[in-house]
Amino acid sequence: MGRTVVPITQAIHEEVASWAKFRRALRKEDQSALDDCFQAALMHAAEGAYATRTDPYEVVVMAILVEQQKAIRALQAEVARLSEEGSGI
Template sequence: MGRTAPTYRLLTESEIQKWNMFRKALTRRDQQAFDELMKKVRKHVSASSYMGTLDVFDSMSMAILLEHEIEILKLKKKMEHVSD
């Protein structure tokens, strides 16, 4: 028997596709930034599937925020080593 409900990964990819026209309207540099954000979303799609909600955009936003926080923490550590 096949699945009756789409996987969370499929829901996420569908949501990303909804933003395709927005992406196309961006400059090349901004498209690259957008693509990087979507990579961050895909990186955390497994964890997002445990949320128990189908509001995919909320999960996508949290994944992006999490990745940004990780990057900030890495930069802070680098700055600490430079200032020591």
């Protein structure tokens, strides 16, 4: 009999649960930031399923990196826009 593959959303939830003690040790604002990171992983669950990685932690980390990169790009664009406005261009 073959091994049953755990659905990626369940695997992500299990990964998140495994960090519960770490989360509790964080300050409230850091807990919120960590929750945002884990939310990013859940937002990309479909992509994680498509990638068929054996370690759900890899999916979690990559999803977090993608969302952080998107946030960085948005901030860079905003800084550029504000710089242009400030220079009178």
